[in-house]
Amino acid sequence: MASSSTSSTEKRFKYDVFLSFRGEDTHNNFVGHLYEALERNSIETYKDDKKIEQGKSIKDQLIKSIENSRFYIIVFSKTYASSCWCQDELVKIMECKKTTEQNIYPVFFDVEPTEVRKQSGAVKEAFAEHEKKEASGKWREAMKEASNLAGWELKVTANGDESELIQIIVDVIFKKLYSTNTSAGGKLVGMDIRISDVLSSLEISTKDVRMIGIKGIGCGGKTTLATAIYDQISTMFEGKSFVENVREVSKPSLSGLKKLQNKILKNVLNKQDITFSSVHDGKNMLKATLRRRKVLVVLDDVDCIEQLEALVGELNWFKLGSRIIITTRDEQLLLAHGVNFLHDVNLLSPREAICLFSRYAFKIEIPIEGYEKLSKQVFCYASSLPSTIKVKEDAIIVLESHGFRARIGLRVLEQKSLITYDEDGFLRMHEHLKEMGRNIFCRLNPDEPNKRCQLWIEEEIEDILTNDSEQEMETEALEAILMDEFAEIHPSESGLPTANRCFQITLSPQLTRQRSFKR
Structure with a gap:
């Protein structure tokens, strides 16, 4: 996943991460495992023993690689300061930080930040042989600047657990990478804040199992939101599966559920020859499989509890760290299944809707001069799908005057995402529901x-x-x-x-x- 930018004016980097380290201390253990973890999560990483091209100047390659990396991870170890290569890398990295948007993350592997900052202890011993060299002054200054940056100290951050520290680093880099160079689609408006809200509930770095529900009207953006989140975080899991159109596919009774169970197993195991005879057997196979892998599963457009019971069962089906995202129109369905968090998909605001229309119509954020009124009329007509009635209590009075149990009925419709109430006191009805009612009236007296x-x-x-x-x-x-x-x-x-x-x-x-x- 080479880094990319949403703006053509931003610098495009060849590498996501440049690793600076002293091979004698960390090459075959910490740095080697960190490199593999970064690559496994599709974070393009430069590590000199992996990327150096034969027949070309090593120094020139290193300089170009530093310039073409978005993030730098500097692994300070006891003998880091003894390497002239490492020191020159560090000076170049600090220069890049002053002129571009690249970020630096120091890792204090077996030394303390104060030792690097003051060049004392083990760092002083390693640096001793360079005291009289012409470059020693800028090397000292570079180490001092780098040690003052926020980073990680192995014995403090992870209590000496290298695997835990590696996971922390990968999580931070992954999130930072997406927050800087990924938006939820070039022409989507208002999606970033909605993605952020769901991600805050998912808390990828925690080790529990979380099941998140996304509720909203049909065609209201649930699938778009779930897809954007899936694209952002799926590489952080050992297995993943995005199951589309659950409601539609599962209609042919049990055969549909078996098909969906099979899809999840194939995706998670990356294996095609999977067979079982019944939905019950499918459940058992899913439980046995999902408990052994940290997985991300998205079920899109669920409409009955049997689908959830057959596909994602209970939290104890899953290995710690797994995440399950469910989209539906039915709030009660999510509550009955016991999801950890429930998110409503809010429709676009008037400003966002006009911005979206302008992007497609005029390729700019706001309507071009002379088209402002027309753009507002288009928005009023579409109104982000629903029709609106300025009611609440008025609607209840009218409906009850016709013999309807309005308070209960409106609550059921709201739970089914057929109507919503907004902060301005509008009752919002889905456009498809309105059109269905009008068609019924027309058929009674068509001519x-x-x-x-x-x-x-x-x-x-x-x-x-x-x-x-x-x-x-x-x-x-x-x-x-x-x-x-x-x-x-x-x-x-x-x-x-x-x-x-x-x-x-x-x-x-x-x-x-x-x-x-x-x-």
Whole structure:
């Protein structure tokens, strides 16, 4: 994974990490294991004994490699200061830090920071032979500057446990690498903060097992969010599986669940010839497999508890450090399965939505001059998918007046992600739900809109109000006229509609008409 940048003006690096170390002290143990861990996590690392090309100047190669690395890990050991190569590397690294955005991470392997800073103890002994050399002054200054940077001390950070320190270093570099050069897709807007919220709950560096739920309306960004997180962290696990369209694939009864179980096993084991005879056997095989590997599993679009029980069971199925992410529209499903954290996918704000539209339409962050109003109209029409009604308590009053148990019903719809409440007091309904209801109304009287209980098609409303002067409009079933951006309906007095209430319907300047609707 060579480093890349989201901006064409930023420097592109050949290597993610440059390792500076004294081979005699650390080559065959700590640094060797650290290098393998970095490479295993797709962090492109320069280590001279691995990357030096034959027939070329070693010094020139080292200088170019330092310049073309985003991060530096300097492993200070007892004899580091005795190497002129190491000292020259360190001076070049400190120079790069002053002129570019590269970061330096010192690791104090078997020496203390104060020994490096003051060149005392073991460091003093190692440096003794260079005291009279011309470069000794800049070497001393470079060691002093590097030792003042935040890094890791083996005996303090990890209580002397080298494997633990290596894991800490890899985690930090991985997160830093993605935070500096990775965004959640070039044209996605508002995703970074949503990714950050979920990552804060996942806490990759902790050793427990965590199951995270992502809830939201259909087409509201759950899959996009889960995919972005998966892409960022999947290489930090020993096994991984992204299971798409769980709801759809599992429909053919048990055969669908077996197919999904098989997919997870194949992905985690990286093995194709896996067979079992039943969902029950699949569960047992998953438990036996997942307990031996630190895994990342994403289940996308889950809609029933049987899917969760068959695919990710309980937390004790998994090895410590594993993470499970579940996306669904059903909040109760996540609560029933006992997820550790629940995240709602918030729809784009007006500013974010217009920014997203502008990126696709104009290739810039804001609408170009002259298109501001049109862009806002597009946003109002799409409105990040849902239609909105400024209600809350008003909606409950209206629904209960028609015999519905509104408070309970609205809560169930909210748990199913069919409606949401925003901070401004809007009840937001999914666009697909609104379209389904309108289709039902249309089918009842497909060719006679004047007999419908709701009117919302602009042409039909205008035709009825302008061409129906000779015969009375059939309004026994009429409950509402909806005229977004076309007309407004003003009750003649406040409160709920009652029988024979008179409504003033204000249309365009060319067409104004008043009619009494009998209810």
